[in-house]
Amino acid sequence: MLRYSLILLCVVCFSCGKDNGPGYQEPYIPGSDDDPTGVVPLSDEDMMDLTQKETFKYFWDFAHSSSGAAKERYHPDNPTLNQNVVTTGGTGFGLMSILVGIERDFITREQGISRLSKILTFLKNADRFHGAWSHWIDGNSGNALPFSTKDNGGDLVETAFLVQGLICIKEYFKNGSDTEKALAEQADELWKGVEWNWYTQNQEVLYWHWSPNYGFDINLKLTGYNEVLITYILAAASPDYTIDKTDYEKGWAKNGAITSSTSQYGFPLVLRHSGGSNFGGPLFFSHYSFLGLNPRNLTDQYGNYWNLVVNHTKINRQYCIANPKNYIDYGEDCWGLTASYSRNTDGSRGYSAHSPSNDKGVVSPTAAICSIPYTPTESLKVMHYLYQNKDKLLGPAGFYDAFSPHYNFWVTEAYLAIDQGPQIIMIENHRTGLLWNLFMQNEDVKKGLDKLGFNY
Template sequence: MYLRSEPRYPPAAEDGDDILLDQVQRASFRYFWEGSHPESGLARDRSGRTADPRNDLVAIGGSGFAFIAILVAVERRWITRDEAKARIGKMLSALERTKRYNGVFPHFINGTDGSTVPFTKLDDGGDLVETSLLFQGLICVRQYFASNDRGEASIRDRINRLWHAVQWNSHIKNTEKVLYWHHSPKFGWARNVPIHGWNEALVTYVLAAASPSYGIDAEIYHEGFAANGAFINGRSYYGVKLPLGPDYGGPLFFAHYSFCGIDPRGLADRYADYWQQNCSHARINYLHSLHNPHGYTGYGSDCWGLTSSHGPRGYVVSSPGLDFGLIAPTAALSSLPYLPEESMRALRRFLALPHGKITGRFGLVDAFSLTSNWFARTYLAIDQGPVVAMIENHRSGLLWKLFMSAPEIRDALRKLGFTSPHLTRETEPNSR
């Protein structure tokens, strides 16, 4: 492997910003490169601080982040372009043999044979949001490998076959004008989770509208996801006005997952300016830790970030409205485009914590609580991925340029009523 001139990890808190960011991105990338499932190359759902899990559990959404991380690694010269193409080919082979449901992937699969691993009893079929996180990454890959080289053309063709097969409109129940998260071949719509209200799934509606064969009409977005404006908030929290979503903004992954590919800069529709939305959401999250209404140990201007993560008693979704005293480094690090000074201050603070607890083989651990002196011994794919992606978007805009250069994505955004600088300028040349 390339990974040459390997730097020390963890870096020192006093290192310069570029050094710190490079080291943190690179360590998180290793989760998807060295810590991937050995047979499929896809992303494990979670992994240990010092060792791989003894199972074959692969996360489909996490694998979307893996594809993105590989592109960043090529650009940063941590791996070669040929190494990336070989790994991506292996991953595509695994996806091609994966059991799908009207082209929709399940939440979890067995990385060895592609069989479905039920997420819950009623969730043993297609998961539209996980599928959209996968294709956010795949479309970035397709746009990146744009040369006439036979291997790159093959990657594009294979991605297009998977992409064209997804029947997004199969996740509309009866005549309802909303997409549903899950559908099971055995239990039908019993899981019963409509994708609406402000959450992490804007990219799901954009991709569903972009589908060349199974696209949705614009009214599904407006009446379903936006509920004709019912997801508008407009109230102020800690003195910051929040355009959309639940009180205090909800978990910070709302501002990260869809925006690894969708560029929020200048993006607007009839409901919100999405740069303002994400900046306000991140600032409210930051100010909550600064005010620290529950008196948790360590919270402050250099220690903040509430989102989904592991906790002392398992997986939890933290937010200012449901605060467990649990800080997830991914929340602040993935908010770097929105709050660069506050995010860098948090990174330096995290690196000043005991290295034997806060860091491991893939960088900063998933979460910690100074109140209970608890540090995770684990990593999550859905937390590691946005760290690589959003730091890179802050540094170079790479993934935003790639995703927004896709013709179907531009057409879908226009169809749904969005405006964006990407819709008025010529297509940017793809990266090499």
């Protein structure tokens, strides 16, 4: 899983990318009369259908063969690369995506139950550290795989992303057949075994990592605003291992220092983003915690979370339209800066948490697609742009992870679980509210939100 902390901690090298084609070609703009691609535009509904269905293949066709869990990455040109590395958070996104697959008839209900049972059994037998799973897991053995030297144990944030999915599984199947009820109970039991309060060290803040060899040496506190809000809500929701409200106030909210009076392009930032950017961090900050947690009516003493995520998205988009670095094709149909694969200065493939303060001319399709509940019209424009360039951008598991028209239309022909899963989920939340409704109806989640002082 690749998040804000990965920029600080990742020691993984990626294989080289490549330029696509001998030179830049002006892409087709949806709705124009001049269509050099010959691609017939889709309706908005068909566009969302296609994006969900093609992206779903990542979690169905290209999942780990024996565990059913989501692989960390998939490179079509090198499918055996790290083929046994599965990701905890990405697997949580995969659980939610399978529910969408059932609802959209990509798979049958029976197929979905069979795959989910396999995944939950794998998670039950996998290594856990005071209830938390590791960032990476060996898909064959269930053993923890080191993400870095000291990150070889429990990862509380990855676990929270997984738990979001487990809670949705519980709610989706709890009133079904005996088999479905048993699946719901297994999901409920798995998440309730996480010892959230142990990860505070009695310090009124949650800590990201614990290692059986190095303890809390990484010493990374979960403070906002970034992608980890969901961790505090789930920790407060836990029936047996709950945290105190003061852990949220002093830890996540830093005694109120989380609030911000900054505005950009007329949009208030609402909360101070980790990393100190006055233009907001990578867009995944406003995606990962809100796959199940519905921000639409969510408020607390620190802010209005719907305004937060909508404004964050609009600032990111407006920055791309302003395009201060004059990158080719940035604009209303081509925007979205977030963590993804990236282009190194020598043209090879790397990784970066793109944002207005870290703009490398690389657009990540997941950024605008996942923002569709916040900016539906604007996000659909990007999706149509991607589709009109499908000969370069659409691969075997949805749109590729990153591209740059500026650099000879460079494309990284690869995928990451954490970038593919939220696309399926957030499109569905925009269309039907499926995952938002499932997560928010959970009684433990409601108790956690109440405990922390949220209105929802």
